[in-house]
Amino acid sequence: xxxxxxxxxxxxxxxxxxxxxxxxxxxxxxxxxxxxxxxxxxxxxxxxxxxxxxxxxxxxxxxxxxxxxxxxxxxxxxxxxxxxxxxxxxxxxxxxxxxxxxxxxxxxxxxxxxxxxxxxxxxxxxxxxxxxxxxxxxxxxxxxxxxxxxxxxxxxxxxxxxxxxxxxxxxxxxxxxxxxxxxxxxxxxxxxxxxxxxxxxxxxxxxxxxxxxxxxxxxxxxxxxxxxxxxxxxxxxxxxxxxx
Amino acid sequence: xxxxxxxxxxxxxxxxxxxxxxxxxxxxxxxxxxxxxxxxxxxxxxxxxxxxxxxxxxxxxxxxxxxxxxxxxxxxxxxxxxxxxxxxxxxxxxxxxxxxxxxxxxxxxxxxxxxxxxxxxxxxxxxxxxxxxxxxxxxxxxxxxxxxxxxxxxxxxxxxxxxxxxxxxxxxxxxxxxxxxxxxxxxxxxxxxxxxxxxxxxxxxxxxxxxxxx
Amino acid sequence: xxxxxxxxxxxxxxxxxxxxxxxxxxxxxxxxxxxxxxxxxxxxxxxxxxxxxxxxxxxxxxxxxxxxxxxxxxxxxxxxxxxxxxxxxxxxxxxxxxxxxxxxxxxxxxxxxxxxxxxxxxxxxxxxxxxxxxxxxxxxxxxxxxxxxxxxxxxxxxxxxxxxxxxxxxxxxxxxxxxxxxxxxxxxxxxxxxxxxxxxxxxxxxxxxxxxxxxxxxxxxxxxxxxxxxxxxxxxxxxxxxxxxxxxxxxxxxxxxxxxxxxxxxxxxxxxxxxxxxxx
Numbered sequence: 111x112x113x114x115x116x117x118x119x120x121x122x123x124x125x126x127x128x129x130x131x132x133x134x135x136x137x138x139x140x141x142x143x144x145x146x147x148x149x150x151x152x153x154x155x156x157x158x159x160x161x162x163x164x165x166x167x168x169x170x171x172x173x174x175x176x177x178x179x180x181x182x183x184x185x186x187x188x189x190x191x192x193x194x195x196x197x198x199x200x201x202x203x204x205x206x207x208x209x210x211x212x213x214x215x216x217x218x219x220x221x222x223x224x225x226x227x228x229x230x231x232x233x234x235x236x237x238x239x240x241x242x243x244x245x246x247x248x249x250x251x252x253x254x255x256x257x258x259x260x261x262x263x264x265x266x267x268x269x270x271x272x273x274x275x276x277x278x279x280x281x282x283x284x285x286x287x288x289x290x291x292x293x294x295x296x297x298x299x300x301x302x303x304x305x306x307x308x309x310x311x312x313x314x315x316x317x318x319x320x321x322x323x324x325x326x327x328x329x330x331x332x333x334x335x336x337x338x339x340x341x342x343x344x345x346x347x348x349x350x351x352x353x354x
Numbered sequence: 355x356x357x358x359x360x361x362x363x364x365x366x367x368x369x370x371x372x373x374x375x376x377x378x379x380x381x382x383x384x385x386x387x388x389x390x391x392x393x394x395x396x397x398x399x400x401x402x403x404x405x406x407x408x409x410x411x412x413x414x415x416x417x418x419x420x421x422x423x424x425x426x427x428x429x430x431x432x433x434x435x436x437x438x439x440x441x442x443x444x445x446x447x448x449x450x451x452x453x454x455x456x457x458x459x460x461x462x463x464x465x466x467x468x469x470x471x472x473x474x475x476x477x478x479x480x481x482x483x484x485x486x487x488x489x490x491x492x493x494x495x496x497x498x499x500x501x502x503x504x505x506x507x508x509x510x511x512x513x514x515x516x517x518x519x520x521x522x523x524x525x526x527x528x529x530x531x532x533x534x535x536x537x538x539x540x541x542x543x544x545x546x547x548x549x550x551x552x553x554x555x556x557x558x559x560x561x562x563x564x565x566x567x568x
Numbered sequence: 569x570x571x572x573x574x575x576x577x578x579x580x581x582x583x584x585x586x587x588x589x590x591x592x593x594x595x596x597x598x599x600x601x602x603x604x605x606x607x608x609x610x611x612x613x614x615x616x617x618x619x620x621x622x623x624x625x626x627x628x629x630x631x632x633x634x635x636x637x638x639x640x641x642x643x644x645x646x647x648x649x650x651x652x653x654x655x656x657x658x659x660x661x662x663x664x665x666x667x668x669x670x671x672x673x674x675x676x677x678x679x680x681x682x683x684x685x686x687x688x689x690x691x692x693x694x695x696x697x698x699x700x701x702x703x704x705x706x707x708x709x710x711x712x713x714x715x716x717x718x719x720x721x722x723x724x725x726x727x728x729x730x731x732x733x734x735x736x737x738x739x740x741x742x743x744x745x746x747x748x749x750x751x752x753x754x755x756x757x758x759x760x761x762x763x764x765x766x767x768x769x770x771x772x773x774x775x776x777x778x779x780x781x782x783x784x785x786x787x788x789x790x791x792x793x794x795x796x797x798x799x800x801x802x803x804x805x806x807x808x809x810x811x812x813x814x815x816x817x818x819x820x821x822x823x824x825x826x827x828x829x830x831x832x833x834x835x836x837x838x839x840x841x842x843x844x845x846x847x848x
Contacts, residue, residue, distance in 0.1 A: 118445075152708050155753075181446065208445070208446025221759070247659070281439055283436075317361050320439055322439035323363075350367075
């Protein structure tokens with residue numbers, strides 16, 4: 111099928127950036143979105159032009175690297191999947207597709223569709239861990255945990271840190287991400303030990319980096335490729351008040 | 355300690371508490387205002403006098419004023435901060451599924467504030483002595499205002515916008531306070547519908563009745 | 569379809585719900601109605617860097633842990649074991665072993681960028697990058713990557729034979745020559761350049777695949793994932809030759825263009841006897 115792509119091009123972090131239009135004539139509906147971009151880049155390199163830079167790694171929906179705003183939705187119009195899982199079958203012959211990077215002050219654009227998401231790493235370093243001695247581990251079954259809590263912690267832990275929540279949020283808030291990372295520990299006994307410090311430090315870091323606050327709008331949950339729920343944000347709030 | 359008290363989460367917490375306080379206050383105000391519909395001014399006057407003189411009420415009045423100030427200040431502060439979090443917008447538009455009225459809280463809030471200012475000039479400032487008028491006879495003041503068509507247009511518009519503000523506010527306050535529950539959250543959301551329709555409808559009823567049917 | 573008929577759709581949904589959802593989203597086919605289309609694919613390389621029991625490579629102070637080394641799984645890595653290896657090496661082993669090196673290194677001051685080793689390393693890295701950038705041919709790195717993958721899939725995949733392996737070796741050498749003549753990388757090394765990154769990796773793969781083939785040619789038996797068609801049992805199963813090939817093949821880089829040197833780490837089993845795993 112034929113497609114018109116409007117893609118954000120930005121040479122580097124200091125450049126202004128603008129949209130460029132590309133016409134694709136031969137896109138197979140069997141292709142994934144990133145494969146479609148690959149074929150665009152092949153053409154561009156053959157014409158000795160600068161290919162479109164975009165993040166990707168596993169192409170399996172699990173690493174959190176890929177991420178672009180496609181026709182008004184992070185990761186595209188199909189719910190609960192990442193960009194790498196988006197199939198071209200969801201687009202029609204003659205469609206125009208707008209492709210932009212995540213827009214948020216804490217995610218500065220590095221080049222084209224690649225943004226710097228080290229802000230997330232900084233939040234994680236501030237508290238997204240439990241402190242234990244490595245080199246040995248206690249017998250796992252000696253620390254009892256409720257199955258429901260373990261299941262809920264698992265559901266929170268599948269956050270891949272892609273940043274779609276920040277990108278979708280009208281306030282560029284990172285609350286869904288931070289709450290998922292806090293919840294996965296808050297629900298388990300090993301995480302309770304440092305629960306107060308964790309939530310205080312991570313929220314402080316989140317604010318410091320310039321993410322917005324939460325208006326409970328729900329765009330994050332709707333667009334999250336891993337279907338992380340708003341209940342995590344409620345849990346973060348409860349943990350925070352307990353930590354006053 | 356400052357970092358915790360003034361973090362984004364704490365600011366939202368304070369706004370939610372203030373908002374809940376206001377949500378409790380509105381039905382009380384509506385209940386008293388409904389007495390304006392009686393042809394006898396005495397019940398309204400008695401109620402107004404009670405509210406003006408009872409010591410506990412006076413304390414709550416100060417708390418209410420403070421809550422309003424905090425709610426508005428933090429609201430504006432956070433909105434500006436949120437605007438700054440996305441300096442470059444999405445040229446292709448952002449179609450992420452968002453709760454609709456949550457996007458306009460600053461605007462519906464601004465309309466509430468506008469009405470509040472108008473309301474203070476019409477009533478509260480008379481009571482405080484800043485504006486000329488009879489603080490003992492708000493019944494007549496109200497009835498006279500409701501005779502002016504323009505006042506009613508503004509009044510009704512503001513209360514519709516208040517309803518839109520309250521619709522998101524009600525559910526949002528619970529979520530911000532961490533009160534999310536498998537069963538009770540749907541109940542809260544249903545209550546939000548009821549509240550956001552009934553309270554403004556109650557005030558609108560007074561306006562329309564006194565304007566068109568007396 | 570059989571399972572759905574026997575156990576009911578609900579039971580299947582409980583077990584495989586997520587997987588079926590994902591399948592339907594990607595392929596557009598409803599797996600509850602039509603059989604799933606399954607195809608094998610290569611998505612990691614077995615083996616890895618040689619390390620000692622402390623997880624240190626042959627370069628002093630350079631440790632390789634997790635999937636990048638050969639240690640826990642040898643040359644035959646099974647699926648999903650990389651997480652265990654990363655956790656095992658990183659959490660259990662390395663904290664206990666790295667201190668041995670660091671203890672001896674504690675008096676070493678901060679290494680300066682003016683030191684001759686650094687200057688040499690920086691120079692050779694820059695040269696390598698410039699070499700890639702200067703080719704200015706026509707094709708992008710991914711094109712070569714795809715063609716290399718096809719060769720490996722056809723001749724060095726689930727089953728191998730001597731003729732195929734030799735043919736593949738020839739084809740890869742040709743492809744490598746073409747790579748260094750016709751690669752194109754727009755842009756420079758002074759900015760984020762994904763094409764340059766990919767090219768560097770493909771250049772490495774072109775070398776690594778030749779080593780994989782050399783190793784496959786050398787091991788004249790079928791063992792684990794390495795299945796030589798010439799060495800199989802009467803009913804088509806892998807035929808191992810423990811007498812001649814019970815060793816780990818550690819290959820040493822001998823210089824540009826020279827064949828790698830084979831070091832055999834003999835596998836001597838004293839308490840247990842090697843058996844053949846039967847899938848029947």
